[in-house]
Amino acid sequence: MKHLASLNKYFVRYKWRFLLGLLFTAVSIVFSIFQPIMVRQIFDLLEQNLDSYHLIDHTSLKTAFRGHFSAVLAFYGVTILLLALLSGFFMFLQRQTLIVMSRHIEYDLKNEIYEHYQKLHLGFYKMNRTGDLMSRITEDVSRVRMYVGPAVMYATRTIIMMVIILWLMMNVNAELTLYTLSPLPFLALTIYYVNRIIHKKSEKIQAQLSNITSISQESYSGIRVIKSYIQEDASAKHFEDASEEYKQSSISLAKTDALYQPAMMLMIGLSVIITIFIGGMQVIKGNITVGNLAEFVIYVNMLTFPFFSIGWVASMIQRAAASQQRINEFLDVQPEIQDAPNAQDVDIKGHVRFEDVRFMYTHTGITALNDFNLEIKPGEKVAIIGRTGSGKTTLAQLLIRMFDPQQGRITIDGIDIKQIPLHSLRTQISYVPQDVFLFSDTITNNIRFSTPSAEQETVQLAARQASVEKDILQFPAGFETEIGERGVTLSGGQKQRISIARGLLKNPNLLVFDDCLSAVDARTEKEIIGNLYAYLQHKTAIIITHRIFALFSFDKIIVLDEGKIIEQGTHNELLANNGYYAELYQRQQKNEQESISE
Numbered sequence: 001m002k003h004l005a006s007l008n009k010y011f012v013r014y015k016w017r018f019l020l021g022l023l024f025t026a027v028s029i030v031f032s033i034f035q036p037i038m039v040r041q042i043f044d045l046l047e048q049n050l051d052s053y054h055l056i057d058h059t060s061l062k063t064a065f066r067g068h069f070s071a072v073l074a075f076y077g078v079t080i081l082l083l084a085l086l087s088g089f090f091m092f093l094q095r096q097t098l099i100v101m102s103r104h105i106e107y108d109l110k111n112e113i114y115e116h117y118q119k120l121h122l123g124f125y126k127m128n129r130t131g132d133l134m135s136r137i138t139e140d141v142s143r144v145r146m147y148v149g150p151a152v153m154y155a156t157r158t159i160i161m162m163v164i165i166l167w168l169m170m171n172v173n174a175e176l177t178l179y180t181l182s183p184l185p186f187l188a189l190t191i192y193y194v195n196r197i198i199h200k201k202s203e204k205i206q207a208q209l210s211n212i213t214s215i216s217q218e219s220y221s222g223i224r225v226i227k228s229y230i231q232e233d234a235s236a237k238h239f240e241d242a243s244e245e246y247k248q249s250s251i252s253l254a255k256t257d258a259l260y261q262p263a264m265m266l267m268i269g270l271s272v273i274i275t276i277f278i279g280g281m282q283v284i285k286g287n288i289t290v291g292n293l294a295e296f297v298i299y300v301n302m303l304t305f306p307f308f309s310i311g312w313v314a315s316m317i318q319r320a321a322a323s324q325q326r327i328n329e330f331l332d333v334q335p336e337i338q339d340a341p342n343a344q345d346v347d348i349k350g351h352v353r354f355e356d357v358r359f360m361y362t363h364t365g366i367t368a369l370n371d372f373n374l375e376i377k378p379g380e381k382v383a384i385i386g387r388t389g390s391g392k393t394t395l396a397q398l399l400i401r402m403f404d405p406q407q408g409r410i411t412i413d414g415i416d417i418k419q420i421p422l423h424s425l426r427t428q429i430s431y432v433p434q435d436v437f438l439f440s441d442t443i444t445n446n447i448r449f450s451t452p453s454a455e456q457e458t459v460q461l462a463a464r465q466a467s468v469e470k471d472i473l474q475f476p477a478g479f480e481t482e483i484g485e486r487g488v489t490l491s492g493g494q495k496q497r498i499s500i501a502r503g504l505l506k507n508p509n510l511l512v513f514d515d516c517l518s519a520v521d522a523r524t525e526k527e528i529i530g531n532l533y534a535y536l537q538h539k540t541a542i543i544i545t546h547r548i549f550a551l552f553s554f555d556k557i558i559v560l561d562e563g564k565i566i567e568q569g570t571h572n573e574l575l576a577n578n579g580y581y582a583e584l585y586q587r588q589q590k591n592e593q594e595s596i597s598e
């Protein structure tokens, strides 16, 4: 329950709506309470006047009596109808305030979680599964909404109603009240337990349903592999098994559900029978009137829903508390990468230094960089080459502070990057990642992602510089072509070049290209390198690559192995060195010659 306390700030935020909702609830209940009182008065009137009516022996007097009595009854009937309408109207207002408030809270909470997710460091995403992140922002928030909306609404309704009705009943006859209410706590308990069983079963069904969804999603996206390995039958069997489990659980839930209503009706029926039986005896003894008995039967009916709500609300609160606990676990995680308190904006020129940097991925214990030192002067172009897993990407990630090194420091223009606000640092560095990620949107919007305010011409220029403009213009919708699941399927090389265009559009002084030409053919690679040469003239660039770009005259080439620099120098110096670089170069030359002769 303590976990739900973190939601109190929302009740404070929407206090007027909340208080108004409570007021409407109370008013609606008061109007509904008058109805049994009026019924009692009708019955009592009938009881008191029936004997006198029978004693009248004059026909015209009898007719006048009946006329008068009918008018009284009509008055009561209309009043009861009006009361019911008023009660219903205020109930409508109560839902309009409390349920609408819960929708506002749901919206705020989702945004709070989403914004928090955005601030969290990459390590957090490595530690938690995407499905888990998603279910907290969707399913858990929905359960919490059930608490801030319907549960709060029914709980307040129940409390107010029970207090008023119990007071009224006790005033009439305490003994009858106790007898009448005796089955109702069992009703609350039954509802509570049946609800728990239903929820457990529903959760199992939900998990099975998402399993079915992911099985089908995987088989649709992997349909080419399934077909090429002729695994259609196996795939169908896999789906059928999952569906069978789902069917069994759904049938089991339907059986429990079927118990729900009869159990409720049984308890209500029991209360009514007890009321009529014990109440009847009290009427005979003269302790209460027939009107009181009628009033009691209505009270019992009015109380059944509140008692039913107790069980329902209790299980709703339990589920919401568990969900809020899960949400709080994430909300309590502090981003490891944060702005230093004294961080100051700077205009980055591009003088980069790694000083004795050591970095280990804490969750795996892998040391990706060790005693790493490197200086890149403004305007220099540096290539980073090395075997797979040698730490090249890690180096780039450290520069844009996706992670912070455990030892040593990285400076830009002489300032420790921890002293530069994250936003300023990342705005002034273009990082073109190894894994291309394009959104299901138009090509223009994908390129513009790095600079939302960019003009269309600038977007087109960036595409030209990344040698992808011609490809884009071949599509009927050109730059407005939709890409992604329902749009055009791009080749790996086209995707990489769009990703490069996105990086170039930012036009910063410092750029990092992380192996982003791996899917591009040799001719296009030459073209892009030619374009980059002009583009990068006065900029600092780090180009991470598996291939040697002999055409690009790098100021420095760094060869990494197991997180350490094993060679560095210019192209010619490294060839003369006859080490890993020279070996890689010779292998590459040989491959190129072989492919030409083929």
Ligand SMILES: Nc1ncnc2c1ncn2[C@@H]1O[C@H](COP(=O)(O)OP(=O)(O)OP(=O)(O)O)[C@@H](O)[C@H]1O
Residues within 6 Å of the ligand: 126, 361, 364, 366, 367, 368, 386, 387, 388, 389, 390, 391, 392, 393, 394, 395, 434
């Ligand atoms: N997010 C991560 N969590 C844990 N370990 C990681 C992570 N990313 C990389 N590593 C490990 O750190 C080491 C360096 O990886 P890194 O990606 O920097 O190498 P790389 O030289 O860029 O490799 P490649 O050329 O294949 O991209 C590798 O052993 C890798 O397994």
